[in-house]
Amino acid sequence: MMNQRRSSILCPNCRKLISVDEERCPYCGTRNPGSRWKNNLWTRGFRNTDQYIKAIIYVNIAMYVFSILLDPLSVGHSANPLAFLSPSNKSLFFLGATGTIPVARFHRWWTIVSANYLHGGIIHILFNMIALKQLAPVALNEYGAYRMVSIYTLGGIVGYLMSYVAGVPLTIGASAAICSLIGAIIYYGKSRGGAYGQALYRQVGAWAIGIFVFGLLVPGINNWAHGGGILAGAVLGIALGYQEKRRENLFHKLLAGICVAVTLAVLCWAVVSAIAYRLL
Template identity: 50%
Template sequence: MAHPSITCPQCGRATDARYSSCLWCGAALPPSGGRVIEVVHGERGGDLIINGIIVANVLYYLLSLLISSKSTLGGGIFGFLSPDDNSLALLGATGTYPVFRYGLWTLVSANYLHGGAMHILFNMMALRQIGPWVCAEFGASRMFVIYTASGVAGYLLSVAAGVPFTIGASAAVCGLIGALFYFGKSRGGNYGQAVSREVSGWLISLVVFGLIMPGINNWGHGGGIVGGIIAAKLLGYRERRPETSLHRVAALACLLVTLAVLAFGVWNGLRVLSYRHI
């Protein structure tokens, strides 16, 4: 969860405004005044990337509804506005069958597909909450690389575990949680410990939720978390390693691959729509 921050008058870094002292240097914070900022309104590049991911998810979800059989729409709070499996397969759902039938591109496209209105709402709310915090600590480019790599890692583990058919952005979102967990443990100190405690609460909630709710891809969640930890360790975070041109090139490569995969899925979907009107 992103919290209000205040600029420390001693070290000049953004620190959690809920504390009376700076989590970085320990200096006392003013009870009022200072430049208070919201992590959730982080750098413009981070906002642009996060908003772009959300827009892509929403548009892809709407396309899945458009090419879906109308008789499959609806059915309870979790089944409300659910696209059918055929439309999801065409647009790039992944799992053991789609990967071996259609190819590895589904490991990327599945991160932008959802099984209902509540599914996409929960995932995008989580991304909107966690994404800015990752951008604040890692930078926008590294955040997108972590997001993309974690999603692929989560679904690779799903395939290895024999999950036949799966979709959703939760593997990638779990990767962002994993990155923050690594950051907290690596950073240490009061601030690192505070991050680790909060992220550990999220991880416990994910495990409990996955055990009590049917249909949850726990392999995807676990693979995403591990992928996020590994990606964060390899890429580094701002305090220890500033973003470089290599990070930006990696983010651009992830973007081009994602756009190519989604464009291919859109082409598949529009092709089905054109056949229906012949």
């Protein structure tokens, strides 16, 4: 075996090549950059940052497929395209749909996380994933992958908190989280300015207006979750900063790690408890 202690590593913060036994990173000053707590699989991250977006999409698809498999005999197959291949209400409830019914009546607080990964039909998930695939790369580029993950997760939670406070009884979908990316990009465009910032601000601002108008015209759209998501995304963008102002640091990585851990724990609980309910 080679002596690993003398090898070099990438600083977990600035990703420059340094010696593993360095006490401080000579480039960014991070203490003990070689420590296992600071330099691990998570802080090193995916080499290809698109993987973060793909991971979110895969989790959404997996939850959707599972919501259908959980109660396959009640899957919607009506001519209404919005209800096509829709999981049953029972299935969605047990996998963690949120709103005043699950939260206030059944004390299922964790559903403000799980609802972000549930969808009511093939058109619903398709539209949301197309929007995510358009917006997430912009947010990832300007904020970095870790801040994008945190904005997406926390924005979705705040969106569903707002809709709960507003009294929406039962709701699901990734759009609250997607709206938080919209809010963050709008703030970025406005704050950065210039031709590029202005263009982003106008383009994504038009998305926000479109969503708002769509929500007023089409019944059953959770405007509170959308509005809450956009607002939360903008506030998170201000609080966390974007790449041109402040590069991503270990705090951003830690925050994103907590977001991912909480999301995975909640989704695992949702799946296990839904299976248990079905078997009992």
